[in-house]
Amino acid sequence: MVMALSFIEQAIREIQEEAGGDRVVMALSGGVDSSVCAALASRALGDRLVPIYIDTGLMRKGETDRIRQLFGHLNLQVIDAGEEFFRALRGVIDPEQKRKVIGERFIRIFEREARKAGAKHLLQGTIYPDRIESQGGIKSHHNVGGMPLSIEFKRVIEPLRDLYKDEVRNVAGALALPPEIQHRMPFPGPGLAVRVLGEVTPEKIAIVRAANAIVEDELVEQYRPWQCFAALLGLGTGVKGDNRIHGWIVAVRAVDSRDGMTADPVLLPHQVMGRIASRITSEIPEVARAVYDITPKPPATIEYE
Numbered sequence: 001m002v003m004a005l006s007f008i009e010q011a012i013r014e015i016q017e018e019a020g021g022d023r024v025v026m027a028l029s030g031g032v033d034s035s036v037c038a039a040l041a042s043r044a045l046g047d048r049l050v051p052i053y054i055d056t057g058l059m060r061k062g063e064t065d066r067i068r069q070l071f072g073h074l075n076l077q078v079i080d081a082g083e084e085f086f087r088a089l090r091g092v093i094d095p096e097q098k099r100k101v102i103g104e105r106f107i108r109i110f111e112r113e114a115r116k117a118g119a120k121h122l123l124q125g126t127i128y129p130d131r132i133e134s135q136g137g138i139k140s141h142h143n144v145g146g147m148p149l150s151i152e153f154k155r156v157i158e159p160l161r162d163l164y165k166d167e168v169r170n171v172a173g174a175l176a177l178p179p180e181i182q183h184r185m186p187f188p189g190p191g192l193a194v195r196v197l198g199e200v201t202p203e204k205i206a207i208v209r210a211a212n213a214i215v216e217d218e219l220v221e222q223y224r225p226w227q228c229f230a231a232l233l234g235l236g237t238g239v240k241g242d243n244r245i246h247g248w249i250v251a252v253r254a255v256d257s258r259d260g261m262t263a264d265p266v267l268l269p270h271q272v273m274g275r276i277a278s279r280i281t282s283e284i285p286e287v288a289r290a291v292y293d294i295t296p297k298p299p300a301t302i303e304y305e
């Protein structure tokens with residue numbers, strides 16, 4: 001706690017110094033990292049902070065409404081950019097390319113909004129493992145490696161750049177953010193797009209969104225895993241009613257981890273896995289099969305792309 005308090009003072013000072021007298025635009029996703037950033041920056045800058053939530057169309061069920069409720073008091077701007085993202089993702093199959101396309105859209109939208117708001121700098125909730133994995137070429141985090149070089153901001157301010165996730169959660173506690181934010185599961189910047197193998201379409205996102213909601217409903221409260229979600233793998237055969245169908249195969253994943261760099265599968269009781277499979281295949285007509293992923297990281301990653 002002492003460490004968190006001194007970190008808070010130091011981060012506020014740093015944000016003030018880096019911003020000078022300018023306005024700062026920030027990407028608020030509602031995860032613990034960006035929420036902590038917003039709370040720090042709001043204390044540092046007051047109404048010179050311009051927090052923007054981009055609804056990419058790739059968010060979880062109910063997420064945009066939740067963000068409005070939680071952060072409406074910070075003069076939050078909500079940008080409805082779903083169509084723009086889906087258009088940019090059309091025909092994109094390669095996972096790295098997907099991340100690049102999404103990262104670029106994010107930045108372009110921020111540049112656009114920052115210009116409108118007269119903001120000179122970009123504030124981001126990048127944490128230490130994001131930087132390490134991007135430097136190591138493991139993947140491009142949308143908020144690091146996916147950033148185009150022609151960026152127009154004078155500065156990119158990253159107050160959490162040296163923290164691990166559990167340290168960020170401690171800071172959230174010290175800032176008295178709601179427990180819901182403090183304990184929130186990580187959600188990747190590229191959103192549900194990295195939970196759909198291959199091309200991203202609005203139809204596939206709707207299916208994976210419904211499956212994610214079921215997995216969270218069954219597991220978050222009960223098991224408190226580091227992360228749990230569903231991903232859309234591809235099409236396979238199934239039988240629904242009297243018909244043999246071509247339906248989606250959904251992977252269900254729940255892992256425990258300290259920092260996201262390694263992870264172990266949560267060994268769920270068969271009964272729980274069975275109920276999840278039954279709900280996903282009965283509540284989502286397009287899904288024919290659900291499988292549970294028991295691969296640790298490494299060799300698998302947590303997300304599917």
Ligand code: XMP
Pocket residue numbers: 130139140141142143186187188189190227260261297300301302303304305
């Ligand atoms: P992987 O899939 O590489 O993910 O094992 C490790 C952790 O990072 C999250 N993740 C991301 N977070 N931007 C983020 O802010 C991203 O582009 C991104 N990709 C993965 C993932 O959900 C897991 O917690």
